[in-house]
Amino acid sequence: MTASTPTVPVVNEVLGSTDMGPCCxxxxxxxxxxxxxxxxxxxxxxxxxxALVGAPNVGKSTLFNAMTGSNVTMGNWPGSxxxxxxxxxxxxxxxxxxxxxxxxxxxxxxxxxxxCEHQPGPMATGQQSVELASAAPTVxxxxxxxxxxxxxxLPMTASDPYQEMTIIDFPGAYSLDSTSPDEExxxxxxxxxxxxxxxxxxxVDAAHLARSLYLVSEVREHPLRVVVAVSMSDVGSRHGVDVxxxxxxxxxxxxxxxxxxxxxxxxxxxxxxxxDTLALEVPSPRARMDGIEYDEDERFAWIAKVVGKGTxxxxxxxxxxxxxxxxxxxxxxxxxxxxxxxxxxxxxxxTTVASPLQDLLGELFAGPVSSGVAWLLxxxxxxxxxxxxxxxxxxxxxxxxxxxxxxxxxxxxxxxxLLEDSGYLARAAVLTDRIMGALGLPxxxxxxxxxxxxxNVPAIAATRVLSQPRHRLMTxxxxxFTACSARLTVFxxxxxxxxxxxxxxxxxxxxxxxxxxxxxxGLVLRSTLWRAMPSEPLVIDLPPYQVPTLRLxxxxxxxxxxxxxxxxxxxxxxxxxxxxxxxxxxxGAGTFGHADTDTSLYAWLARHVAPIFAPAGFGAWxxxxxxxxxFVAKEAIISSWGQTFAVSGTEDITGLGQQLTAVFNASxxxxxxxxxxxxxxxxxxxxxxxxxLAAQKREVGWRWTGVGVLIQLGVAIIxxxxxxxxxxxxx
Amino acid sequence: MNGPLSQVADAFAHNxxxxxxxxxxxxxxxxxxxxxxxxxxxxxxxxxxxxxxxCPLGACGSCAAGSxxxxxxxxxxxAHVRAA
Numbered sequence: 001m002t003a004s005t006p007t008v009p010v011v012n013e014v015l016g017s018t019d020m021g022p023c024c025x026x027x028x029x030x031x032x033x034x035x036x037x038x039x040x041x042x043x044x045x046x047x048x049x050x051a052l053v054g055a056p057n058v059g060k061s062t063l064f065n066a067m068t069g070s071n072v073t074m075g076n077w078p079g080s081x082x083x084x085x086x087x088x089x090x091x092x093x094x095x096x097x098x099x100x101x102x103x104x105x106x107x108x109x110x111x112x113x114x115x116c117e118h119q120p121g122p123m124a125t126g127q128q129s130v131e132l133a134s135a136a137p138t139v140x141x142x143x144x145x146x147x148x149x150x151x152x153x154l155p156m157t158a159s160d161p162y163q164e165m166t167i168i169d170f171p172g173a174y175s176l177d178s179t180s181p182d183e184e185x186x187x188x189x190x191x192x193x194x195x196x197x198x199x200x201x202x203x204v205d206a207a208h209l210a211r212s213l214y215l216v217s218e219v220r221e222h223p224l225r226v227v228v229a230v231s232m233s234d235v236g237s238r239h240g241v242d243v244x245x246x247x248x249x250x251x252x253x254x255x256x257x258x259x260x261x262x263x264x265x266x267x268x269x270x271x272x273x274x275x276d277t278l279a280l281e282v283p284s285p286r287a288r289m290d291g292i293e294y295d296e297d298e299r300f301a302w303i304a305k306v307v308g309k310g311t312x313x314x315x316x317x318x319x320x321x322x323x324x325x326x327x328x329x330x331x332x333x334x335x336x337x338x339x340x341x342x343x344x345x346x347x348x349x350x351t352t353v354a355s356p357l358q359d360l361l362g363e364l365f366a367g368p369v370s371s372g373v374a375w376l377l378x379x380x381x382x383x384x385x386x387x388x389x390x391x392x393x394x395x396x397x398x399x400x401x402x403x404x405x406x407x408x409x410x411x412x413x414x415x416x417x418l419l420e421d422s423g424y425l426a427r428a429a430v431l432t433d434r435i436m437g438a439l440g441l442p443x444x445x446x447x448x449x450x451x452x453x454x455x456n457v458p459a460i461a462a463t464r465v466l467s468q469p470r471h472r473l474m475t476x477x478x479x480x481f482t483a484c485s486a487r488l489t490v491f492x493x494x495x496x497x498x499x500x501x502x503x504x505x506x507x508x509x510x511x512x513x514x515x516x517x518x519x520x521x522g523l524v525l526r527s528t529l530w531r532a533m534p535s536e537p538l539v540i541d542l543p544p545y546q547v548p549t550l551r552l553x554x555x556x557x558x559x560x561x562x563x564x565x566x567x568x569x570x571x572x573x574x575x576x577x578x579x580x581x582x583x584x585x586x587x588g589a590g591t592f593g594h595a596d597t598d599t600s601l602y603a604w605l606a607r608h609v610a611p612i613f614a615p616a617g618f619g620a621w622x623x624x625x626x627x628x629x630x631f632v633a634k635e636a637i638i639s640s641w642g643q644t645f646a647v648s649g650t651e652d653i654t655g656l657g658q659q660l661t662a663v664f665n666a667s668x669x670x671x672x673x674x675x676x677x678x679x680x681x682x683x684x685x686x687x688x689x690x691x692x693l694a695a696q697k698r699e700v701g702w703r704w705t706g707v708g709v710l711i712q713l714g715v716a717i718i719x720x721x722x723x724x725x726x727x728x729x730x731x
Numbered sequence: 732m733n734g735p736l737s738q739v740a741d742a743f744a745h746n747x748x749x750x751x752x753x754x755x756x757x758x759x760x761x762x763x764x765x766x767x768x769x770x771x772x773x774x775x776x777x778x779x780x781x782x783x784x785x786c787p788l789g790a791c792g793s794c795a796a797g798s799x800x801x802x803x804x805x806x807x808x809x810a811h812v813r814a815a
C-alpha cells in the first residue's frame with residue numbers, strides 16, 4: 001500500500017500572487033506559514049484545486065491536516081473574516097493499477113471506496129463550461145467507459161499532473177443557504193464565482209449522515225465534480241450506524257470513500273478516487289425536469305431516500321431500545337407513577353442506608369470530638385468559659401450536627417447523579433413539561449423550575465431564558481416553592497427523627513407537595529396574570545439511555561457535596577456564631593456565655609413570635625427560632641437546633657431527636673407527628689433564603705419580591721394550619 | 732409537496748413533544764428527523780437550548796448544590812426547542 005505523502009510545500013509567494021491558475025477566488029494572505037519554496041508551476045494552471053467542504057465538526061479539518069501535513073497556510077480571506085486553510089496534497093507516484101484500489105480495500109475493512117458511473121452532462125452556463133473545461137484534466141475528457149478505464153489504468157508517475165493538488169479547507173458549512181458568513185463564503189466560491197474548484201470533496205459524518213448530506217444535496221445541484229468522504233465511521237458504529245459505501249455511492253451518484261483522518265486510513269483511496277474523478281467530465285447536476293431549483297423539502301426527501309439506501313444499520317436498533325423504554329416511562333399514566341416510584345426509592349435508600357453512618361458521625365462529634373476539644377480548652381485554661389461554649393456547644397454542636405448529614409447527602413447526590421447520567425432525569429423533564437403543558441402553563445417555564453430543585457438562586461437567574469416579562473415574573477414567584485436540596489436536608493433530618501423507617505417516604509411526600517404547590521400556585525397565577533399567554537411548542541431531544549459511568553457519577557456527586565460542605569464551612573459557621581451570641585446573652589440572671597438558653601435573648605425573641613404558629617402545632621420558641629435562622633440558609637435550621645439542644649446537654653442525633661420530639665409534643669398537645677408534618681410544609685413554602693430573595697430582587701425588583709414573600713408566607717401558614725388540624729385527627 | 736421537513740414541522744404543530752414521538756408520528760428515519768430539526772434551527776424557525784438540570788457555576792449563595800453545573804456538558808443533553 002502506498003501512503004499519501006503529507007509533504008506540503010506551501011507557498012507564500014504563490015499565495016501572494018494573483019496567478020492562481022484554476023484556483024477559485026482571490027489569494028490568501030499568509031498568517032502562519034512555513035516558508036518552503038516550490039515552483040510556481042506546481043501551483044499553476046495544471047494543478048487542480050480541490051475544495052474541502054462539510055458541515056462543522058465532521059472531521060473536515062482533521063482530514064485536511066492528514067492530507068497536507070502541518071505545513072499549511074491559514075488566513076482570513078481578503079475582505080472577510082472567514083478563515084480558510086490552504087495546502088498542497090502531494091501524492092507519491094504510483095505504478096499499480098487503479099482498479100485494485102477501487103475494487104479492493106486497503107486492508108482496513110473500514111476503508112473502502114465506491115465509484116459511481118455518472119454521466120457527463122451539459123454545463124450550466126457557457127462561461128462556467130469554459131472555466132471548468134480549463135480546470136478539468138485533458139485526459140479522459142470524453143467520459144466514455146473505455147476512457148475512464150484507461151484513466152484508472154494510468155500509472156501515477158512524476159509526469160502525472162494530478163499527483164499534486166491544491167487543497168482549500170473551506171469553513172464548516174451546513175448548507176449553501178447563506179445564513180452565516182461561512183455559508184455565504186462557501187456558496188460564493190463554490191457555485192457563484194468562476195472559476196469553480198476542479199473538484200469538491202464533501203466530508204460527511206457517518207454518525208449523522210442526514211445532517212451532513214444537506215450540503216451535498218445542494219452541491220449536487222450544480223455542475224461540479226464531487227467526491228464524498230465518509231468520516232467518523234467508528235463513531236457511527238458505536239451509535240449503531242453502518243454506512244454501506246457502495247450503496248451510498250449509488251444513491252448519491254457520486255464516488256464515495258471511507259476515510260479515517262485520525263488514523264490516516266483511506267487517504268490513498270481518496271487520492272485515487274479524486275484523480276479518477278478529475279479525469280472525468282464534469283457531471284450533469286441533479287435537476288428537476290421543470291428546471292426549477294429544488295426546495296428544502298425536496299432536498300430532505302432526497303436525503304431520506306439516500307440515507308435509507310446508504311445505511312445498512314441506521315442506529316435505530318440502539319435507539320429503539322431507548323424508545324421502547326420511553327414508551328413505558330413516558331406513558332401518560334405509567335410515566336408519572338414510575339417517576340414517583342423512582343424518586344421514592346431514591347429517598348428511601350438514602351435514609352435507610354446512610355442512617356448507621358449518620359449515627360456513627362453523630363456519636364463521634366458528640367463524644368470524642370466534643371470531649372477532646374473540651375479537654376484541650378481545659379488544659380489551656382479556657383475550660384468552662386465562653387470560648388468553650390462557642391467551640392463545643394456552638395461550632396461542634398451546630399456545624400457538627402450538620403456534618404453528620406454528609407454521608408446521607410453524598411448517597412442522595414450519587415443516586416441522583418446516577419439517574420442523571422443514565423438519561424432518566426431527562427425523561428423526568430419531559431413529564432414535568434407535559435404537566436405544565438396540560439395546565440396551559442408555558443413549557444419553557446419548566447426549565448428554571450427544574451433547576452430550582454437543585455438551588456433556587458440559579459433557577460431565578462435561569463428565568464432569563466423566558467422571552468415574555470410576565471412569564472419571567474410568574475416563574476420567579478413560583479421557584480421558591482421548589483424543594484431545593486437545602487430544604488431536602490432538613491426534611492431528611494426530620495424524617496429520620498420522627499418517621500423512622502418511613503423517613504424516605506416522608507421526604508418523598510414533601511417532594512411531591514413541592515410539585516403540587518408549584519402547579520397549584522401556577523394555576524392561580526394563570527387565572528390572573530398568565531391569562532391569554534400562548535404556550536410555546538417544545539421539542540425535547542432525548543438522548544439514548546446509557547450505563548452510568550462511575551467516574552462521572554462520583555464527580556457530579558462530589559461537586560454537589562463540596563457545595564454542601566462549603567455552605568457548612570461558610571455561611572453556616574457565621575450563622576452559628578450569631579445564634580451562639582444570641583443564646584449567650586441572658587435576659588434574666590446569668591452572665592454572657594453562661595446564660596440558660598431558655599432565658600437567653602435568642603429564646604426571648606422567638607417567644608414573641610411563637611404564638612402565631614400555635615394553630616399549626618409548633619408554637620414553641622425552639623422551633624420558631626429555627627425558622628428565623630432558616631431565613632439565612634435552610635440548612636442552618638439543623639445547626640441551630642444542634643446548638644439549642646447541645647447547650648441543654650444533648651449533643652447527638654438521638655438526643656436531639658428526643659428533645660425535638662418532646663418540644664413538638666408539648667407544642668401540639670401530644671400530636672407531634674401532625675405538628676412535624678405542618679412544620680415541614682411551612683418550611684417548604686415559607687420565605688426562601690436570603691440569597692434567593694436577593695436574586696429575586698435583582699430580576700423583578702423589591703416590589704414583586706415583597707409580593708412573593710407575602711404570597712409564600714400566606715400559603716405557608718394556611719397550609720401548615722390545615723395540615724396540622726387535619727393530621728391531628730389521625731396522629 | 733409534503734416532504735420530511737414539512738412533516739417534522741407539522742409534528743411540532745401537532746404538539747409532538749420529543750424526537751422519538753416525531754419519528755413515530757412521521758415514520759421518518761431518526762437521523763433525518765434530527766437533521767430536519769437542526770435545519771429548522773439553523774434557518775431560524777426554531778430555537779434550540781440545552782437543558783441543564785443542575786445549577787450553573789458561581790451563583791449559588793447558600794445552596795448546597797451551588798456549583799454543580801460544571802458537568803452539564805458531560806451529562807445526557809436535553810434539547811429545548813421553541814418556535815421562533
